[in-house]
Amino acid sequence: xxxxxxxxxxxxxxxxxxxxxxxxxxxxxxxxxxxxxxxxxxxxxxxxxxxxxxxxxxxxxxxxxxxxxxxxxxxxxxxxxxxxxxxxxxxxxxxxxxxxxxxxxxxxxxxx
Ligand code: DGP
Numbered sequence: 784x785x786x787x788x789x790x791x792x793x794x795x796x797x798x799x800x801x802x803x804x805x806x807x808x809x810x811x812x813x814x815x816x817x818x819x820x821x822x823x824x825x826x827x828x829x830x831x832x833x834x835x836x837x838x839x840x841x842x843x844x845x846x847x848x849x850x851x852x853x854x855x856x857x858x859x860x861x862x863x864x865x866x867x868x869x870x871x872x873x874x875x876x877x878x879x880x881x882x883x884x885x886x887x888x889x890x891x892x893x894x895x
Contacts, residue, residue: 784828788879792826801856806842807849809884817864818887819857823849829880832869843880850884859886 790796791810798810801821812820825842829835835843847865854863863886868875 786828786879787877788822788824788881789828792824802849802853804849807846809849809853812883816883817885817890819859819863819885821853821857821884822881823853823884824879824881830878831875831880832867834880846882850882853884854886857886862886864890 787796791798792808800808800810802809802823806826807823808826809821809823812822823846825839825846827839827842829839829842850863850865863884866883866885867881868883
């Protein structure tokens with residue numbers, strides 16, 4: 784499968800990794816939108832949030848544990864944001880499930 788994030792998991796495409804274990808990997812976003820902007824992804828290919836089910840949701844729970852670990856490590860004590868864009872209208876450009884962990888600045892709502 785021609786998937787950029789699967790290639791990051793395998794090491795075929797280099798990335799600045801900030802966390803890795805058996806099931807997930809986290810690395811700095813190539814186009815950071817905040818002083819801290821990390822992508823947390825499952826190692827197995829899941830296309831988007833629309834494909835989460837009772838068989839694979841465990842890795843999503845784990846991703847949120849990892850987000851808390853990284854936020855602490857990065858000193859995001861004032862707060863941070865976790866976002867997953869799902870599908871074209873939400874702006875999902877890479878079709879491998881990923882969560883943006885962003886912090887180090889103030890965020891607007893619902894965007895910005
Ligand atoms: P989204 O638009 O939600 O699908 O976010 C995809 C993000 O992935 C976007 O912020 C840029 C980032 N990205 C795309 N290609 C690469 C890559 O090859 N390496 C890294 N580190 N990030 C990438």
